[in-house]
Amino acid sequence: MNVVAHPAGMTRGFPIGEPVLELDGISLRFGGVHALTNISFNVLAHEIRAIIGPNGAGKSSMLNVIGGLYTPQEGTIRFHGEKLSAMTPGKAAHLGIGRTFQNIALFKRMTVLENIMAGRTLYTRANFLEVALQLPRARAEEIESRERAEEIIEFLEIQHIRKMQVSRLPYGLQKRVELGRALAAQPKILLLDEPMAGMNVEEKQDMCRFILDVNDHYGTTMVLIEHDMGVVMDISDRVVVLDYGKKIGDGTPEEVRSNQNVIDAYLGVAH
Amino acid sequence: MGYEILFFIEVLVGGLLSGVMYSLVALGFVLIYKASGVFNFAQGAMVFFAVLSLVGFMELGLPFWAALPVTVVLMVGVGMATERFVLRPLVNQNEDTLLMATIGLAFVLEGLAQLAWGVEVRRLDLGIPDVPIMWLADLTGIFVSTLDITIGVVASVMVAVLALVFSRTKVGLGLRAVADSHAAALSIGIPLKHIWVMVWAAAGIVALTAGMLWGARSGVQFALVGIALKALPVLIIGGFTSVPGVIVAGLIVGAFEKLAEVYIGPYFGGGIEGWAPYMLAVVFLMFRSEGLFGERIIRRV
Numbered sequence: 351m352n353v354v355a356h357p358a359g360m361t362r363g364f365p366i367g368e369p370v371l372e373l374d375g376i377s378l379r380f381g382g383v384h385a386l387t388n389i390s391f392n393v394l395a396h397e398i399r400a401i402i403g404p405n406g407a408g409k410s411s412m413l414n415v416i417g418g419l420y421t422p423q424e425g426t427i428r429f430h431g432e433k434l435s436a437m438t439p440g441k442a443a444h445l446g447i448g449r450t451f452q453n454i455a456l457f458k459r460m461t462v463l464e465n466i467m468a469g470r471t472l473y474t475r476a477n478f479l480e481v482a483l484q485l486p487r488a489r490a491e492e493i494e495s496r497e498r499a500e501e502i503i504e505f506l507e508i509q510h511i512r513k514m515q516v517s518r519l520p521y522g523l524q525k526r527v528e529l530g531r532a533l534a535a536q537p538k539i540l541l542l543d544e545p546m547a548g549m550n551v552e553e554k555q556d557m558c559r560f561i562l563d564v565n566d567h568y569g570t571t572m573v574l575i576e577h578d579m580g581v582v583m584d585i586s587d588r589v590v591v592l593d594y595g596k597k598i599g600d601g602t603p604e605e606v607r608s609n610q611n612v613i614d615a616y617l618g619v620a621h
Numbered sequence: 622m623g624y625e626i627l628f629f630i631e632v633l634v635g636g637l638l639s640g641v642m643y644s645l646v647a648l649g650f651v652l653i654y655k656a657s658g659v660f661n662f663a664q665g666a667m668v669f670f671a672v673l674s675l676v677g678f679m680e681l682g683l684p685f686w687a688a689l690p691v692t693v694v695l696m697v698g699v700g701m702a703t704e705r706f707v708l709r710p711l712v713n714q715n716e717d718t719l720l721m722a723t724i725g726l727a728f729v730l731e732g733l734a735q736l737a738w739g740v741e742v743r744r745l746d747l748g749i750p751d752v753p754i755m756w757l758a759d760l761t762g763i764f765v766s767t768l769d770i771t772i773g774v775v776a777s778v779m780v781a782v783l784a785l786v787f788s789r790t791k792v793g794l795g796l797r798a799v800a801d802s803h804a805a806a807l808s809i810g811i812p813l814k815h816i817w818v819m820v821w822a823a824a825g826i827v828a829l830t831a832g833m834l835w836g837a838r839s840g841v842q843f844a845l846v847g848i849a850l851k852a853l854p855v856l857i858i859g860g861f862t863s864v865p866g867v868i869v870a871g872l873i874v875g876a877f878e879k880l881a882e883v884y885i886g887p888y889f890g891g892g893i894e895g896w897a898p899y900m901l902a903v904v905f906l907m908f909r910s911e912g913l914f915g916e917r918i919i920r921r922v
Contacts, residue, residue: 353909419804419810438805438807439804439808440810440812440813442808443807443809443810444810445810448808448809449804449805449808451808453803455802455805455808456801456802456805457798457801457805458801458802459800459801459862460801461798464794467794467796468794468795468809468811469797469809471791471794471798471809471810471811472809474791476791477790481789481790481791498815512849530809531805531809532809532811535809535810549850573846579811609827
């Protein structure tokens with residue numbers, strides 16, 4: 351992989367800052383299945399944080415806890431130091447936690463542009479009458495949303511497909527549109543669920559570049575799950591390693607790579 | 622003008638006016654279909670439930686202008702209850718599950734309506750005479766009833782307002798988003814609950830309007846549940862997802878069945894009004910299965 355995160359000598363647009371997300375003692379059970387057991391880690395502002403682990407390690411569960419889809423039985427989540435209780439996906443969206451899905455969840459009957467415009471939902475306030483009568487607020491919002499959407503379309507280099515219905519697009523581009531829709535909501539934290547799953551090498555390189563560019567340009571904090579170890583080690587600032595729902599490693603890619611537990615559980619056997 | 626032409630115009634106008642009513646019934650289906658990708662089996666039951674409640678409130682002594690808003694509130698309540706007790710527990714389930722849920726809902730609504738108001742056929746008097754407008758008849762020689770004209774106007778206004786809401790506002794965009802993916806809609810902050818309540822409440826109000834207009838013509842009775850069947854050819858011809866589509870298709874079906882009855886009917890011994898629209902629908906299914914304005918569904922294999 352020839353995409354390198356923040357090569358030496360280049361400063362990043364947004365230096366890594368304070369913790370924005372702190373997970374403490376998270377345990378999640380489905381009946382008798384312990385999906386996550388006592389997991390604690392934090393995410394710093396503007397960093398790219400990866401969660402890795404073999405199949406069934408609890409990576410997706412972890413992401414879904416942050417995204418409010420699952421409610422853990424134990425543990426606390428703090429967002430900017432504030433304790434969150436009873437998270438829901440809707441609440442996560444309002445807090446500025448955006449996400450993409452492992453099995454692309456686009457609005458498949460809409461065009462690329464419409465999908466990305468839909469990402470602006472949180473920023474449209476004008477009611478029916480204002481829209482129908484084209485009152486100033488409705489017009490201003492419409493213009494702002496369009497500008498934002500076009501900016502993202504340009505950023506992700508998908509101008510040529512902007513009017514196309516998304517279900518007709520190849521997989522790699524659909525993933526990119528999904529990233530675009532999440533970006534349109536201007537998230538503070540972006541959760542990426544296997545952003546490169548099922549992609550060929552070229553598509554993976556593109557996606558890596560976009561993830562790094564988004565982080566650099568918008569300063570978006572990213573939490574991503576990924577299978578491809580090479581990719582993770584290249585683009586992440588820090589990595590959490592899960593195995594059987596337990597945390598077995600946490601640190602920079604170099605630290606994780608040399609962690610014996612990690613080598614035993616993951617690098618040694620898989621791949 | 623010759624008698625032949627006058628008669629043709631009269632049949633056509635009559636057909637178009639009843640077509641508007643078909644559009645109205647079909648519109649209720651389109652709303653729900655757009656929001657959940659589900660054919661709402663309960664739409665006919667909602668029509669029955671709504672207008673029977675209206676008549677019921679009037680029998681309790683409420684004047685029409687008081688009973689109407691009360692029934693509107695009731696239908697909004699039904700929409701909210703449907704969201705809370707039927708849809709919310711089924712978030713992220715597939716469309717077949719939701720379809721089955723609407724069948725169940727149909728039985729519940731039919732049962733509740735008859736439990737509360739009884740089963741006998743009622744008259745609904747909207748105070749609009751069902752007699753030809755004489756000055757129009759004198760002027761043009763065409764006989765059209767005041768009730769027909771009123772129905773046409775009310776239905777048109779309703780259709781126009783809904784078309785505007787769902788094509789131009791964020792509710793409309795949210796609706797289409799929710800239909801495609803619950804999880805994704807939630808992740809960008811589309812309030813799933815509000816969208817569903819709004820859509821079901823709107824479908825309830827459309828059902829009430831349709832029930833009133835049909836009930837005024839043919840009596841308020843259980844048979845109203847069956848007008849859902851009248852909407853089927855309209856939906857097939859217009860496309861399940863298109864508001865303008867069902868409007869045009871409703872007019873086509875209305876005009877086609879009346880003209881067919883009058884001009885082709887005699888060759889078959891009459892009575893083809895009942896099945897002519899379905900024949901038309903079958904032709905559409907063969908040659909243009911997505912309907913006039915529907916979205917072509919492309920599936921990757």
